[in-house]
Amino acid sequence: MADRRALAQGGVRAIGGLVGVGIAAVVIAGATLLPLSGFAIDAPSKTVHPVPADQQRVCPGPVLALAADAGQASQPSALGQSTAVYGTDGPATQTRNLKPDASTDSADQSPLALTAATPQGATRPPLFAGAQVQSVASPDLAGLAAASCAEASADSWLVAGATTLGQTSLVLLSNPTSVDATVNLDIYTETGRVAAPGATGIVVPAGAQKVVPLAGLAPSATAPVVHVTTTGGAVVATMQQSFEQGIDPRGVELAGATGAPSRVQTIPGVAIASLAAITAAQSAESVSVEFPTVRIFVPGTQDAQITIGAVGEAGTAAGNSLAQTVKAGNVAEIPLDHLKDGYFTVTVRSSVPVVAAVRTSTIGAKTRDFAWFASTPPITDSQLVAVPPGPAPRLHFANGGDKDAKVKIQPASGKPIALTVPAEGGANAAVPTGRYTITGGDGLEVSVSLQADGQASAFAVSPAGPLASAIEVYPH
Template sequence: MPTRRGWALLGARAVTGVFGIAAVVVVVGAAAFVPWPTVTATPPATVVSPNPTEQQRVCPGPLLGLAADAGAATTASSFGSESASYGSDSGAGVATVTDLAAPDNASGGRDGTPLLLSVPVAENASRPPLMGGSQSQTAQQETIAGLAVAACGEAAADSWLVAGSTDIGRTSLVLLSNPTTVAATVDLTVYGESGAVEAPGATGILVQPGSQRVVPLAGLAPNLKSPVVRVSTRGGQVVASLEQSIVRGLEPGGVELVGITAPPSVEQVVSGFIVVARAADPALSNDTGYSDDQPGLRLLAPGGEPATATVSVAGEGGAVGTSLEVSLAPGIVTEVPLSSLATGTYTVRVTADQPVVAAARSSVVGAGGKDFGWFVSSGALIGDAFLGVASGPSPVMHLSNPTSMDQRLILTPEDGQPVEVVVAAGKSVSQPVRPVTRYTLAGAAGVVVSVGYQGDGQLSSFAVLPAGPLAAPITVYAETARRLAEGLSLPDDDRDPGRRNDSSFVMGTRDDSQG
């Protein structure tokens, strides 16, 4: 049993311990308010300005038809040559024009192939050279007739085609042109009026560098009235387009070559939608009243949520339009009839609570035959633009201003006087242009532009798309620079930004404008 002296020693030790703990707490607490010495080390780094790559556009090439022989029903052959108009604002113009290989076109050696247009970019350029072009072809075959005009497009890793049909009497071909020096592996996702289509053979389509592949859409998704196709690539990038032709009964009902539409967005604008006076043929309508012989708008909400879209149609020059609200199920293509529109040219604006893609369709009948045209939605231009207007009947430039400020543009032909075009806020105007002529459009930032063609039994259009950006400077840190200089692969942390845990990584942006 502890003695009185033992209890005293034990108490003294306890008091000493309490004071010791209190002293530690006071010291630690004081340390929180006393500035600690800091050491800052900036990791060695250097800013690298990538060598600018040349700007490229691809004209999709001549129209194609499928063989009538059942034994070779998927074999494509051209039946004439297209006419292209292209150029650049650089001193050298279009430096090189190269024919792409067309292994899927049995008559490519005779009629020509897709054209690759290239313009070099000067070092330290603040912007890429302005360049552009378009092509046209008039078909007069037994089963394919009409006018098809298309823009020469820029390669992309992800794009959307809102057009076509694989219903009876309709033929749709997806054209995939790879202008890069790297093989492109392409996946096609096809949506229809019943949702996404399970399409064997739609993935892993190999497009060799400098070549074009032709994919019959009916081989992937037959009996679709309203397809929408997403084109995704790995490796190289491609320029995607879609050729559609129609046979109504025993007569050709037109042909069109359609470029990509604007990517999914909650706002879409279709500029220069031409409606020609004619009544839809009831014999061509199905039991729901749908007919591709009447004006219509094709919409898709590709996300996982339903969407509500407001469609506003306003005419150029005071033509009366319409407005309506549409409910869109996710992943299901919806056709909105616009048959109530009077003859005229319109701007179609779509505002939705979920991202959508959109394009409009119209048709014409004349003494020269029947034809139809697709009018894709497109993004607003981000600055000045250059365009080549291909041959065709009565080309007209359509300019829509979705902004809240008036826009003043200067349209200058290569061999003529500049013309001022004023587009009031929220309005649209048209300006006649000359075929086979190149134009510079200054002050076009924020404006949506297209060029439409209309003649006797002929109808077509193409959108003037904003150009992709140049490469931006990249900050390269020491470890990454050493590995790159020695030809070593980057560690996983450098490749995946979500796994970076030190200062040895690359910061900056890559150039998505080229392959």
């Protein structure tokens, strides 16, 4: 009897245990599956707005000539001096001369470093811009050369220059920083990469400019592209190219850095002039006169499938697109021989990232010249542009979007200029020398051209680099 009672009690306890386990399982499942009211504690933080650093720009300085002194055949010397226009929409700009590679008679004959400080308490840096121009007329070198005063960078691309017969190209490396910069030049041509031991470990002292003749590194190069990288300080890299045919000077240009490798490169404001005279000279002379040409380099390991389109700034398509394959690691030049005289936006689309620029020539009644047009990233909604004194200056706008852009060009004094830039097209405005604030141009590519009979030059307008952005701080 006792055994039966014990068994009965044990069975009850077992059943109770099973029921308890079941209830616990239901509770756990409910806690896991049923939504609970949200409860979270955000980490305390504070948004800090740092004071933007001072802005710097560097104007490359006057056009240089080699062998001006027979005793120093490889030493560059300045030919006259350039004229710069610069300023901000805020406080005055501070200027200082960088030490040139060669001694000169005047401090004005050297690269010019510009600095704009952000006023105390300001939430944004001032708009800042500068540009220079020089007209050269000597027995050995002549032409018009304009350039933007650019920000120093640790990585830039020069798509310009040549070292074939009659061509002289100099790489100008300007270091506005307070520390020395060690520069490496990776040089590529139509035959691939150039093995040049002297192209690495180039020391550019703080506050100085170094001049590197390209012919000493890449002789007989028809289409060089130079990748400039630095450690330590940053530099502004510029390519000075001049051309002499026989004993006659045929132009000079200062070409700034082009856009970083990308699958789409937009080159605004390409000015083409005197094509009839160029065609006649091409057939009559033993040394060819170049047609408008796109220079393209593929820095990767895959060949690029290239499509080149050109649209006139009136918004009308200018001929058919050009398609071509460019080998990886090689530089190619593709002529734009289907265009007519006028202003164009040239767009290079590629299956892989490339760098690109356009070269044009002009023949006047007495003189000849050429110009390089670089690709450029789009500007922001507010941009300051400096237009140096020169022949027939124009502001050019390219609009790759699907909507028309309404742009206002406000001079430092005077009435603003209203300009409509059509979707997938371009437009330009003639402007006198001075500084202009551009609003409504967010996403547009901009350049400045200068052109006269037998003279041409151009430079891209680049947006300012980021100086300071808000930082979210999480204290411990």
